[in-house]
Amino acid sequence: MRNIPIPVDVHRLRFTCVKAARPRVVDQDTGKIKTDKEGNKIYESVLLAEDELGRIELVKVGTSGQPPIAPGQDVVPTAMVGYVWEIPQNGASRWGISYKATSIVPVSGIPAGEQSV
Numbered sequence: 001m002r003n004i005p006i007p008v009d010v011h012r013l014r015f016t017c018v019k020a021a022r023p024r025v026v027d028q029d030t031g032k033i034k035t036d037k038e039g040n041k042i043y044e045s046v047l048l049a050e051d052e053l054g055r056i057e058l059v060k061v062g063t064s065g066q067p068p069i070a071p072g073q074d075v076v077p078t079a080m081v082g083y084v085w086e087i088p089q090n091g092a093s094r095w096g097i098s099y100k101a102t103s104i105v106p107v108s109g110i111p112a113g114e115q116s117v
Contacts, residue, residue: 005081008099012052015077017069017104019046024062040064045104047075059099067104077101 021043024034034042044060045067061077069075079102086095 003083003085005083005100006097008077008080008082010077010080014050015075015104016048016050017045017071017073017075018048018058020071021045021063021066021069021104034062036064038064041066043067045069045075047077047104061099061101061104063101063104065103069104069106074107075104076107077104079103 024042024044026032026034036042042062042064043066044062047059047061049057049059061080063077067075077099080099081101082097082099084095084097086093
């Protein structure tokens with residue numbers, strides 16, 4: 001499966017931080033933390049994403065470095081993309097979408113014209 005980034009139009013969504021960012025652990029046995037190509041720790045934040053019709057999804061969004069956000073804050077992920085993944089498991093496949101963003105910032109730090117709905 002090719003791993004092609006799918007851009008996410010964040011302007012049509014409202015995001016709220018549900019759980020503070022934590023380093024992404026890639027090996028539970030060793031506690032190894034995932035890093036990017038430059039060696040920066042990857043942090044995962046749990047965000048509530050709500051569309052214009054009130055539909056809600058919880059999404060984990062990875063960023064390089066710890067974003068300056070806290071639970072309960074309205075936030076905006078910048079340059080957010082999704083990647084489809086698939087893992088064979090016991091003769092079947094599990095799949096999903098993982099999300100990454102260049103940064104996640106509080107709405108209060110964004111100019112008014114660039115805020116999500």
